[in-house]
Amino acid sequence: MPLVPIHFKGKSNPMTVITPVKRGWGRFLTKVILFIFHHLPLGVVKELAFIHFARWILIEGNKLPRLSPDQPVEDKWPYDLYLFTTNFNGPWDQYIDAFGRIHAVSKGLNMLWYTSRGFEGSWPMRHFKRYIHYFENEQHLYYNAYPGATVRDIDASTRLNTELEAFLADTENEMDDAEFGRRYRAFVNQVSPWLGKSGLEPEHEALLHRARPLELSQ
Amino acid sequence: MSSTTINTKDVQGIFKGFGLAWPKGRFFFLRYDDDKAGRALIRHLMPLTSFHDLKSVKPNVCVNAAFTCAGLEGLKLDNDLLYSLPEDFRDGMRRRAKINGDAGASAPEHWEDIWSDHQVHLWVGVYSRTDTLLKDWDKAFTTWVAKTKGVAIVGSQDVSRIVSSPDVPVYIEDKTSQPEKPVLLEHFGFRDGIGNPPIKGLNDKHITGGGRITPEGEWADFPAGEFILGHVDTNGEMPIAPKPDAFARNGSFMVLRKLAQDVDLWRDYLKGQASKLNADADDIASRMVGRRRDGTPLMPAHDDFDFRYSSDPEGRVCPMGSHMRRTNPRDSSGASFGSLLVDRHRILRRAITYGELVPTGKTQEEVNGEDGQGLMFIVLNASISRQFEFVQQQWVNYGNEFNQGNDRDPIIGTQCGEDQMVIPGDNAAGRDTMVCDNLQQFVVCKGGDYFFLPSISAFEALASDSQGWRR
Numbered sequence: 001m002p003l004v005p006i007h008f009k010g011k012s013n014p015m016t017v018i019t020p021v022k023r024g025w026g027r028f029l030t031k032v033i034l035f036i037f038h039h040l041p042l043g044v045v046k047e048l049a050f051i052h053f054a055r056w057i058l059i060e061g062n063k064l065p066r067l068s069p070d071q072p073v074e075d076k077w078p079y080d081l082y083l084f085t086t087n088f089n090g091p092w093d094q095y096i097d098a099f100g101r102i103h104a105v106s107k108g109l110n111m112l113w114y115t116s117r118g119f120e121g122s123w124p125m126r127h128f129k130r131y132i133h134y135f136e137n138e139q140h141l142y143y144n145a146y147p148g149a150t151v152r153d154i155d156a157s158t159r160l161n162t163e164l165e166a167f168l169a170d171t172e173n174e175m176d177d178a179e180f181g182r183r184y185r186a187f188v189n190q191v192s193p194w195l196g197k198s199g200l201e202p203e204h205e206a207l208l209h210r211a212r213p214l215e216l217s218q
Numbered sequence: 219m220s221s222t223t224i225n226t227k228d229v230q231g232i233f234k235g236f237g238l239a240w241p242k243g244r245f246f247f248l249r250y251d252d253d254k255a256g257r258a259l260i261r262h263l264m265p266l267t268s269f270h271d272l273k274s275v276k277p278n279v280c281v282n283a284a285f286t287c288a289g290l291e292g293l294k295l296d297n298d299l300l301y302s303l304p305e306d307f308r309d310g311m312r313r314r315a316k317i318n319g320d321a322g323a324s325a326p327e328h329w330e331d332i333w334s335d336h337q338v339h340l341w342v343g344v345y346s347r348t349d350t351l352l353k354d355w356d357k358a359f360t361t362w363v364a365k366t367k368g369v370a371i372v373g374s375q376d377v378s379r380i381v382s383s384p385d386v387p388v389y390i391e392d393k394t395s396q397p398e399k400p401v402l403l404e405h406f407g408f409r410d411g412i413g414n415p416p417i418k419g420l421n422d423k424h425i426t427g428g429g430r431i432t433p434e435g436e437w438a439d440f441p442a443g444e445f446i447l448g449h450v451d452t453n454g455e456m457p458i459a460p461k462p463d464a465f466a467r468n469g470s471f472m473v474l475r476k477l478a479q480d481v482d483l484w485r486d487y488l489k490g491q492a493s494k495l496n497a498d499a500d501d502i503a504s505r506m507v508g509r510r511r512d513g514t515p516l517m518p519a520h521d522d523f524d525f526r527y528s529s530d531p532e533g534r535v536c537p538m539g540s541h542m543r544r545t546n547p548r549d550s551s552g553a554s555f556g557s558l559l560v561d562r563h564r565i566l567r568r569a570i571t572y573g574e575l576v577p578t579g580k581t582q583e584e585v586n587g588e589d590g591q592g593l594m595f596i597v598l599n600a601s602i603s604r605q606f607e608f609v610q611q612q613w614v615n616y617g618n619e620f621n622q623g624n625d626r627d628p629i630i631g632t633q634c635g636e637d638q639m640v641i642p643g644d645n646a647a648g649r650d651t652m653v654c655d656n657l658q659q660f661v662v663c664k665g666g667d668y669f670f671l672p673s674i675s676a677f678e679a680l681a682s683d684s685q686g687w688r689r
Contacts, residue, residue: 089618097559101558101559153618155621156623196617196625214604
């Protein structure tokens, strides 16, 4: 099969998964879970450093927007829509793998999708991938203000900027060349881990084509 | 039979590796005009050398074989079987060039001719104890091919092991960087073949250092399913494999790439950088690689295998962008994760060099002429896209996971003209930052393909006229 380039420019990818949650107790429990997660420190997600953001929202099924007051309210379908939306760097497969393989994350996800119908848990991996893929919605439009930057790029640039400002302040006054050289080298050494090139490179084809995970292509 | 017991009589010898006991080899790339000729060829090659043979019989000449997708199609196998082959394998390496970063000098249009038009159906790897034994085998085989209708050798490649020796200097400027003890080398003068994963039930060498790191911080071996089909993998699942099970079981997918190494360019480049940075060329080289020439890791280590990266999150000791750290990042993502995020992307490397070692002071032209020198890079993995292609795309030709932005692997990455590698300095250690700019294309892919390496029994079943999954 010929490789089709992905249709979004840039280093990050969107993913939207909408799962059904039963109204009534399901809705109540989901709101409790979301409330708890809202107040939990989620250090692991930050440590992973490839997730721009991840968000779970409950949309009540009978409160969906209508085009006009004449349009009937959707209240025959006994489900709410549970929306998971995220932006991430790297391949889909790797993202979901990290979800399932890291125990702390996996436990959290089991809780977050607990009320979603048909959810069997984030392990075994293959079931989880199929579940996510089944409820995943295709993205037709995606806006990315900084297509050339990943979470790590942004993080590195922010650190670099802080150090740079400190260096500029430090060397504002007149000093001899040797002293400036010493301070300059110390500054460069300090920031050297964050000097990788970022931005979009037109010839950087590695990002344009992604292999479909075997679980989904077979 | 439980899935942890592997019948080593059914697994091809290349899983164990032929190492220095069979240092001379020749690869044949063959095609067959129809299924009848294909089966005659398979029957002629039977029985292949198994993993078990390498430990017990220890034959003088070992023979292993693997099919391309065109090769399996040419055998007129059942459609269900053919369509159960994974997409990456069916595409072949040429079509996946954009994923693998095979562009510029490595682009498929510059590959050797044999890799066009699906000419190669079967890879036959012959590994011998001596040159004479290899020549005898070669003569008998080419004679047989010449008189067999419908079978042709479209290409061949001589390969051999190279070992370091004090008589053949491989350092650039610093004599002391020459390995003291004899070690297996590749052409840039670094120790080769020490980063392979130990596989449960097959190979329990170097579990400490070679294996995976659990979140508790323990070293562990790899479940066989990461590399051999029909066994459980690190996710506790059977890897997705072609059907039926008897066809796939104990087989694997093999990636073969001919990687030409430009030794002159490599040495000149490093000399240039060394004079620009007022540094030691051999030191820069080993920081690009991530190990010293004799295999000693840059990280503090118990031995050449047992070390971790999590104590060095900024890459000040071993640069994040170095070749070793990119291709096996161990616990670089943080001690609390162990190697959880790495385990699904490990590969079993069974490469062998071609060409003679180029001693310092000589040009590669003088030593190897037009044929050049390099590596026949061979990877065994359960999933080409999840393992080999992932490493190639995300770790080698991109730097995000290592906080290196777009920077690529300095040794094997596809360079786009103005690429750099930053070797971070360390104020505490009094060592300055080195930026190696204008990285050159030291390694060029000359071709290759994706192969299916069947088990010994599946290979024999394919030869049968009466059975063997035929259409």
